[in-house]
Amino acid sequence: MKTTKELWNSYPLRNALPDWRIRWQPSAPEALTQAYRQYYRLPDVEAGQHRMGKLESAGFDIALQYWTCPDAVANLILVHGYYDHVGLYGSLIGFCRAQRLNLVAFDLPGHGLSSGEAARIDDFDQYETVFADVFQQAKQQLPALPWLAAGQSTGGAILASYLLKRHPVAGQSGPLLVWLLAPLLRPAGWRSGRWIHTLVHRFVARVPRRFVLNGNNRVFAEFVASSDPLQSRYLSVHWVTALKRWLGWIERRSPFDYPVRMIQGTADQTVDWRYNIPAYQRLFPALMLSRIVGAHHHLVNESPERLGNVYEVMRSDLSAVLAAQETASKTGQ
Known part of the structure; x- marks a missing residue:
């Protein structure tokens, strides 16, 4: 366990990030x-x-990163989960390099190296706007x-919203x-948690994180904790308010036929996956579902065996979609 003195200092890097709307290459x-x-x-x-x-997007300075491969076959954009940041996705970065994928990733507002009050958002529309802006910039550059796109937990909810x-x-x-x-829809314990939120949100702005x-x-769990x-040490009540509003919005959406793969662990105690699976299947009728038996919530930081199961699904999907794309290009479709 590292002491406070040994923790990496993020501020020199934050202050040195160049503005990519002005120049992309530096x-x-x-x-x-x-x-x-x-x-x-x-x-x-x-x-x-x-x-x-x-x-700059939605009033925030968004920390943006990309990894390139000299022989890339495709590009992938990653959206991380609540409390997360890009630095926790080393295994996915390694997967992308092994599969010859250029990777674009960014820290959400209030997360990682991006600006904003820690772990707070006032409306999930801000998340969706940031994703759309980053995606547009990345496609130009x-x-x-x-x-392709991948989203963990809240990142999955953002992609679904998009x-x-x-x-x-x-x-x-x-x-x-x-x-x-493991996309977010209803969190685990939402039935009781939303009533607690109704009682306390007028009196406190944040509660200590457990x-x-x-x-x-x-x-991985010990590294994140200590x-x-x-890492934010608090749960933002404003974020929970925004989640509550977003749930009302997404559960009223009409189905949209789009190629989506949902990968879900059966030991996940963070989201209510038993509710979320049929909800996402309704929203995306073409949804493909893979359950990873015994996997917990943070799928890209699982045990080697279960992590291998996650990446085997993704490798198979990648081969299939690239082959279909190549066939369509040859036939002029």
């Missing part, structure tokens, strides 16, 4: 990006293959390759395929 100094990668045990890369900057609000065309204005990893050291990867300087 990045934060390599010494700072390398220190970030080392602290979070992210895959090391050759010079120029990992860039970091910021993008990265190679013209097929796009699809249901904007109705993109798969493979054209939208990704070829969207992976929803770190639970369970799951199949205790090393050694990650980018």
